[in-house]
Amino acid sequence: MSDTVLVTGATGWIAQHCILQLLEAGYAVRGTARADGRTHDVATILAPHLSAPARERLSTSFSLTKADLTSDVGWDDAVTGCRFVLHVASPFPSVSPKNDDELIVPAREGALRVLRAASRSGVERVVLTSSVGAVTHCRDKDHVFTEEDWSDVTSPKAAAYEKSKTLAERAAWDFMASLPSASTMDLAVICPGIVLGPLLTNEWSLSAEAVKKLMERSVPAIPDLRIAPIDVRDVAWSHVRAMTTPQASGQRLLCSIESHSVREMALILAEHLAPMGFKIPTGRLPSFVVPIIALWDKQVRLILPDVGQPLRIDNTKIKRVLALEPRDLHEMTVSMADSMINYGVVAAKKKR
Numbered sequence: 001m002s003d004t005v006l007v008t009g010a011t012g013w014i015a016q017h018c019i020l021q022l023l024e025a026g027y028a029v030r031g032t033a034r035a036d037g038r039t040h041d042v043a044t045i046l047a048p049h050l051s052a053p054a055r056e057r058l059s060t061s062f063s064l065t066k067a068d069l070t071s072d073v074g075w076d077d078a079v080t081g082c083r084f085v086l087h088v089a090s091p092f093p094s095v096s097p098k099n100d101d102e103l104i105v106p107a108r109e110g111a112l113r114v115l116r117a118a119s120r121s122g123v124e125r126v127v128l129t130s131s132v133g134a135v136t137h138c139r140d141k142d143h144v145f146t147e148e149d150w151s152d153v154t155s156p157k158a159a160a161y162e163k164s165k166t167l168a169e170r171a172a173w174d175f176m177a178s179l180p181s182a183s184t185m186d187l188a189v190i191c192p193g194i195v196l197g198p199l200l201t202n203e204w205s206l207s208a209e210a211v212k213k214l215m216e217r218s219v220p221a222i223p224d225l226r227i228a229p230i231d232v233r234d235v236a237w238s239h240v241r242a243m244t245t246p247q248a249s250g251q252r253l254l255c256s257i258e259s260h261s262v263r264e265m266a267l268i269l270a271e272h273l274a275p276m277g278f279k280i281p282t283g284r285l286p287s288f289v290v291p292i293i294a295l296w297d298k299q300v301r302l303i304l305p306d307v308g309q310p311l312r313i314d315n316t317k318i319k320r321v322l323a324l325e326p327r328d329l330h331e332m333t334v335s336m337a338d339s340m341i342n343y344g345v346v347a348a349k350k351k352r
Contacts, residue, residue, distance in 0.1 A: 003026070003027050003028065003083055004027065004028040004029070004030060004081055004082045004083060005022050005027050005028070005029050005030070005082060005083065005084045005085070005086060005243070006029075006030050006031070006032065006078055006079055006082040006084070006085045006086070006118075006123075007019055007022070007029055007030070007031045007032070007085075007086045007088060008031070008032045008067070008069075008078075008085070008086070008087045008088055008089035008114060009031075009032065009033075009088045009089025009090070010029075010031025010032055010033055010038075010042055010064055011031075011033050011034075011038060011041075011042060012088065012089065012205075013195075013199065013200065013203070013204070013205050013232065014088055014129065014192075014195060014205075014232055014235055014236065015031065015086070015088040015089070016042065016045060016046060016200055017197075017200070017232050017233060017235070017236035018086055018088060018236040018239050018240065019031060019042075019046060019062065020046060020049055020050060020236070021233075021236050021237060021240045022240055023046070023050060023054045023057065023058065023061060023062065024050065024051060024054050025240065027061075028060075028061045028062070029061060029062050029063075030062075030063055030064070030065060030078065030082065031062070031063070031064045031065070032064065032065055032066070032067040032074075032078050032089065033064050033065075033066060033067075034066070034067075034068045035066065036066045038064045039062070039063050039064040042062075042064060043058055043059070043062055045200055045201055046058065046062070046200075049200060065077060065078050069089060069090075069091075069106045069107070069109065069110025069113065070105075070106050070109070070110070071113075072113060075113050075114060075116075075117035076117050076120065076121065078117065079114075079117045079118050079120075079121040079123055080121055081121075082118075082121065082123055083123065083124050084123065084124060084125055084126075084127070084243045084244075085114060085118050085123050085125075085126045085127070086126075086127050086129075086239050086240075086243070087111060087114045087115075087126055087127070087128045087129065088129045088239070089110065090106075090107050090110070090111075090129065090164070090165070090168065091103045091106050091107055091161075091164065097160050100160040100163055100164075102160070103160045103161055103163070103164040104160065104163055104164045104167055104168075107164035107165065107167070107168040108164070108167050108168045108171045110168070111128065111168045111169075111171060111172045112171055112172070112175055114126070115172060115175050115176070115187075116175075118185060119179060119183060119185050122184070122185070123185055124184070124185065124186075125185065125186050125187070125188065125242075125243055125244075125249070126185065126186075126187050126188075127187075127188050127189070127190060127239050127242045127243055127248075128169065128172050128187060128188070128189045128190070129189075129190055129192070129239070130165055130168070130169040130189050130190065130191045130252070131161075131162070131165040131191055131192060132145075132191050132192065132193040132194075132228050132254065132255075132256055132313070133151060133161060133162035133165050133166070134150065134151050134162065134165040134166040134169050134191060135147070135149045135150065135151060135191055135254065136149065136151060136228075136311065136313075137151035137152065137153075137158060137159065137162035137163075137166070137305075138151055138152040138153075138155035138157050138158050138162075138305065139151060139152055141306075141309040141310050141311055141312075142310060143312070144312040144313070144314050145254070145311075145312065145313050145314065146254070146314045146317070147191075147251075147252040147253065147254055147317055150166060150170075151163075151165075151166045153166050153167060157305050159305070169189060169191075169252075172187060172189070173187070173189075176250075186249045186250055187249075187250065188242040188243075188248040188249060188250070188251050188253070189251070189252045189253065190235065190238050190239055190242060190253055190255050191252065191253065191254050191255055192230050192235045192238075192255040192256065193227065193228030193229055193230045193254075193255065193256030193257075193313070194207050194210075194227045194228060194229045194230070194256075195207045195208075195229075195230055195231075195232050195235055196208070196211065196229050196230070196231060196232065196332035196333055196335075196336045197231040197232035197233055197234075197327070197332045197335050197336055198232070198233070198335040198336060198338070198339040199336065199339040199340060199343055199345065200339075201343060202343040202344050202345050204340070204345055208336060208340070210227075210262060210265070211265070211269070211333065211336050211337055211340065212340060212345060212346060214265070214266050214269055214280050214281065215269065215273065215278060215280065215337060215340065215346045216346060217279060217280070217281055219281060219285070220281060220283075220285065221281055221282075221283040221284055221285035222261075222262050222263040222266050222281065222282065222283065222284055222285055223262065223285045223287065223290050223303070223307050224261070224284070224285075224287050224307055224308045225261065225262045225303055225306055225307055225308075226259045226260065226261050226262075226306070226309065226310065226311040227259060227260060227261075227262060227265075227311070228256035228257070228258075228259050228311060228313045229256060229257060229260060229265075229329055229332060229333075230255050230256045230257060230326060230332070231326065231327040231331065231332035231335075232332075233327070234255070234324060234326045234327055235255055237324070238253065238255050238318065238322055238324055241322045241323075241324070242322060245321065245322055247321045248321055248322065251317070251321060253317055253318040253321060253322065254313060254314070254315055254317065254318060255315070255318055255324070256313050256315055256326075257313075257315065257326050257327075257328065257329065258312075258313065258315070259310075259311040259312060259313055260329050263282065263284065264329060265329065265333050266280055266281065266282045267282055268329065268330050268333045268334065269333060269334075269337055270282050272333075272334050272337065273337060276341075276348070276349055277349030278349055287307055287308045290303075290304065290307050
């Protein structure tokens, strides 16, 4: 079988960083998209970020095929001839949906569609993108989280996105356990925290919203909120590394650095962007004010359960298994801010 890798959700930010690293490593990449005719669009995004040798191979080593998480159509064709699958695609909302199943069903059923097709095609390994949200959500924060922890989807406070990631990952592990003993396919799962780092276009995901809000001063001050951040380049590297590392087989890997407060991120932005004319809010927002703001700001509503909570993540396992040496908060924050200005996501300030 050729060294072709299927990357689902290839129009997305994390998937595109995975594709960049795969192409640089010499793999042929087939991506999936929900619509036909996107190969040229995505190749145009990738090309400026590739080395000259990888860019020369782009037209022969990269293509997109149509496949949707909500349909069986196209998945067998997508995985045919692929040695590995990176299942990155998953619904990611900007606001909470009216019905949790809007996220849960496509996330869970989509993961199963990919795994079934991969198993039928004889894929060697699937690397699934899960989330720290499948580990820490609605759990007592007063301990150190490891890969043994699972989010509590039965809690009345459980949010749709975290439920979708938890249930999709559990369904994936259950599917693997159901395979006959003769099956040679295995699974590795990467659970990223809040993903920061450089954008590749003027599109961004919800994980970038905090940086954007700070740069635009659309928040008056900083809530008492801790995050488990990780650079998108380290997330992609972890996926690619997990494909072929023997010790990653059957493993669930938390992918984040130690937790940091959002205010630490604001202070980094304030120092870096001050010479460019940006004035970043760095004051502390009293916790009792956050629920009031959440009444009209749906994105703030998403963080309510975590305000004022501690967060400690043990990333020992991914460092040991994949030898990950993650970038620090400063680098991932600054690179995201610079790329937001570069692509016009946040308007540059006029020079005085």
